[in-house]
Amino acid sequence: MEREQYLAAIKPRMPEKRYVHTIGVMETAISLAQKYGEDAKKAETAAILHDIAKYADIEWMEDIVREKKLDPKLIGWGSELLHGPVGAYIAESEFGITDQEILNAIRFHTTGRASMSRLEKIIFVADMIEPNRRFEGVDRLRKKAQKNLDKAMSACVRHTLAFLIDTKQPIFPLSIECYNDMMNRED
Ligand code: DGI
Ligand code: FE
Numbered sequence: 175m176e177r178e179q180y181l182a183a184i185k186p187r188m189p190e191k192r193y194v195h196t197i198g199v200m201e202t203a204i205s206l207a208q209k210y211g212e213d214a215k216k217a218e219t220a221a222i223l224h225d226i227a228k229y230a231d232i233e234w235m236e237d238i239v240r241e242k243k244l245d246p247k248l249i250g251w252g253s254e255l256l257h258g259p260v261g262a263y264i265a266e267s268e269f270g271i272t273d274q275e276i277l278n279a280i281r282f283h284t285t286g287r288a289s290m291s292r293l294e295k296i297i298f299v300a301d302m303i304e305p306n307r308r309f310e311g312v313d314r315l316r317k318k319a320q321k322n323l324d325k326a327m328s329a330c331v332r333h334t335l336a337f338l339i340d341t342k343q344p345i346f347p348l349s350i351e352c353y354n355d356m357m358n359r360e361d
């Protein structure tokens with residue numbers, strides 16, 4: 175499928191604001207892919223589909239987790255934790271994506287995980303720094319992303335965890351594993 179077909183397919187499934195965010199992630203991910211020698215077409219597809227499940231019904235998503243044997247730990251964590259893994263399921267089942275790198279970039283875009291691929295890092299970072307994002311410290315993250323993908327990934331994970339702690343939210347195990355892995359690699 176071509177870019178315009180994917181975009182036409184996702185547009186009716188989300189509010190305008192989320193669509194604009196998705197375009198921002200797409201453009202940022204393509205640019206990071208070119209900078210860091212990743213396949214720009216894979217980055218484009220993963221970015222366009224990354225939030226496809228963001229507005230799916232929670233009960234339905236939990237049914238998918240049970241039926242399709244996704245990580246059972248996801249049950250009870252709510253739509254923020256479900257929409258990555260279920261998004262990967264939709265990308266595969268509805269959009270016919272078979273590339274595991276693209277599916278994993280969608281699956282782990284919210285939490286990250288240990289030993290992330292370059293494409294996974296690009297989608298995670300692009301999601302956080304795309305031009306429509308406005309939060310304290312985002313410009314510092316954008317600058318880091320221009321210099322070093324691993325350092326940008328590390329800073330993005332630390333920012334997310336700090337936010338979760340500040341707002342007294344529980345941290346999903348994959349997010350911790352991602353953080354520990356990044357810290358073990360830090361020089
Ligand atoms: O879907 P987006 O808003 O574009 O961004 P996202 O999928 O990266 O993150 C969605 C939300 O998920 C964001 O508010 C942070 C939250 N989140 C990320 N990791 C965890 C988490 N929430 C909890 N409770 N635990 C986590 O480990
Ligand atoms: Fe998301």
Ligand code: FE
Pocket residue numbers: 283284298301302
């Ligand atoms: Fe994210």
Ligand code: FE
Pocket residue numbers: 195199224225301
């Ligand atoms: Fe997103």
